Amino acid sequence: MSQYILRRLMIAIPSLLGISAVLFFVLALAPGDPFSELATNPNVPPEVQAALRAKFGLDDPIYLRYVHWLNAMVHGDWGFSFVSRMNVDTLILQRLPATLYVIGSAQILALLIAIPVGVYAATKPYSLFDQVANTLAFVGFSLPTFFTGILFILIFSVTLDWLPFVYTTDIKGTGIRWVLEMIRQAIMPVAVLGLFQAASMTRFVRSAMLDVIRLDYVTTARAKGLGQATVIVKHVMRNAMIPVVTLIALQMPAVFGGAIVTEQIFRIPGIGSLLITSILSNDTPVVMAVTFVFACLVVLFNLIADVLYGWLDPRISLR
Secondary structure, three states, rough: HHHHHHHHHHHHHHHHHHHHHHHHHHHHHOOOOOOHHHHOOOOOHHHHHHHHHHHOOOOOHHHHHHHHHHHHHHHOOOOEEOOOOEEHHHHHHHHHHHHHHHHHHHHHHHHHHHHHHHHHHHHHOOHHHHHHHHHHHHHHHOOOOHHHHHHHHHHHHHHHHOOOOOOOOOOOOOOHHHHHHHHHHHHHHHHHHHHHHHHHHHHHHHHHHHHHOHHHHHHHHOOOOOOOHHHHHHHHHHHHHHHHHHHHHHHHHHHHHHHHHHHHHHOOHHHHHHHHHHOOOHHHHHHHHHHHHHHHHHHHHHHHHHHHHHHHHHHHHOO
């Protein structure tokens, strides 16, 4: 198993290098200048602007700038935000917890809904429960997150006044009151992302379960006198979860994309909203760092999926 994990790590590292190179060259060739604000500021002399451009290497060739950036990233220097006037790593670390909290909670909610609903629907195909679950799943992944987010705000914030529609990190209170307020303000964004993911996962779990539940070894297990719950949990679910793990790993880019939209709707101070603000202000070092963080998280989740493959089916780790 350790050799299997090592092989996957050897694949992940070149993937990150390739992603970083593509991101850097695309952003470097994009129109705009991160020093545009300083160039229009009459209080900054031209010689100071030239000195700053030389310091950050903005006039160097693109390939040389990429080498300098990569070397700085390896040594923990993520650059400097020209708009926020602070180090990029400090800026991202301030925003990352809110994003991971919302995305992580949404994924947990999606799994808690999709796995039991999909498994039960597969054991009762074409029943009333299966038809209702399929209908709700179709509706769920047909509605974009910006629509459901606005709908939740109109219902639960404007009409019923149950939940706040603006997410804030400056909550007054300590202890259990602070925890409850954090949960209360995260309910809507987590529900928007979680229900959207659960809708597609439910259909996939049901399909994967139906493919496995008809195999001969499952019939043999039943013929030996094993109970329905034992057959489903021990013999069907473990094999059916392999394609589901693949789906979850491949959906991570869409999850982060949906998180960007959701953070804008609910004013969540995460790295998604930071990315939008940085793009609008042409803050290239922040845009590069945030997109690279997203790429690292996606590669990390795919690595976790590969490890789970080896745990679910030991034959995979031996190949």
